[in-house]
Amino acid sequence: MKIKSLWLIGLITVAILISAGCSSAPEKTLLDKYFHAVSMRDNQTMAAMAWKPLEIDYASFTILEVTPEKIDPVSLPALNEKEAEAKKKVDDHIGPVVDAKDALDAAKDELDNARTSAARAALKKKVEQLQAKYDEEYNVHKELQRLYGEAKDAAAKEEQITLFSLGLKSLPGVRSLNGDVHTKQLVISVKNKAGAERKYKVEMRKYVLKDETGKVAYNGQWKIIDFVPVS
Structure with a gap:
């Protein structure tokens, strides 16, 4: 045996x-x-x-x-979270950009309506300062949009590759x-x-x-x- x-x-x-x-x-x-x-x-x-x-x-x-x-x-859950955070930063920064643009436009209107050379000189300086502020906020916003675009593309690509491996065209909740x-x-x-x-x-x-x-x-x-x- x-x-x-x-x-x-x-x-x-x-x-x-x-x-x-x-x-x-x-x-x-x-x-x-x-x-x-x-x-x-x-x-x-x-x-x-x-x-x-x-x-x-x-x-x-x-x-x-x-x-x-x-x-x-x-990595998809983390990439999805990064995309959401980047989008929130873009959305949260819309207000400062709009405020800076409104302040600049108002100062330009004041400059157009100024009657004296002294007033025009003061308002011209104000417009220059507000223009610089708006340009700064605008550039910050463009960078936030760029980062959001990168995060969005990275998450979308990883989702597509994940589905490709699974042999599926879509899967609800796959990002989580x-x-x-x-x-x-x-x-x-x-x-x-x-x-x-x-x-x-x-x-x-x-x-x-x-x-x-x-x-x-x-x-x-x-x-x-x-x-x-x-x-």
Whole structure:
């Protein structure tokens, strides 16, 4: 019985090792399928697998480097909060800009209606000061708008990539869901049909979102986020 048990354990162990050895890493499987789609000019499949599809004269590819899988908390909730804070700063600063503009316009009207040279000189100086104040508030507001635009774009991009990994077009409340983002960085060499080779940095991500109880609610797929040529 002991010999039979040991034999069975050994057989199971070998089977596990063979299975592990035969299973492809996610990056190899994904890139094999992607470049097959490239060779078939299957744009629909390429777009379903890569956030920024790479159209290239392709003959073969080789994976040169693969970083260990990195797992981080998803950033979308924080980016969404940053966007909301930036918008509030813009909204809160509308009042000071309007007040500065109103004060400047009123001073200009006074200057236009001034009767004496002394009054005009005093009002001209006042207009210059109020113009400087308005310009300052206006420039501050433009900077706040710029920062809000950046925060809005960053949150929107992260939301789109998250949904791309999940295979969904929309998901109510996705910006408030916590979870993890799995990332791998690769360097590949792509050879074209003429034999020339070019290297690319490739980023892959997979999103796993959790509900309020911490249980997995949405398990995304590995997707190619970008191909960046290596100079």
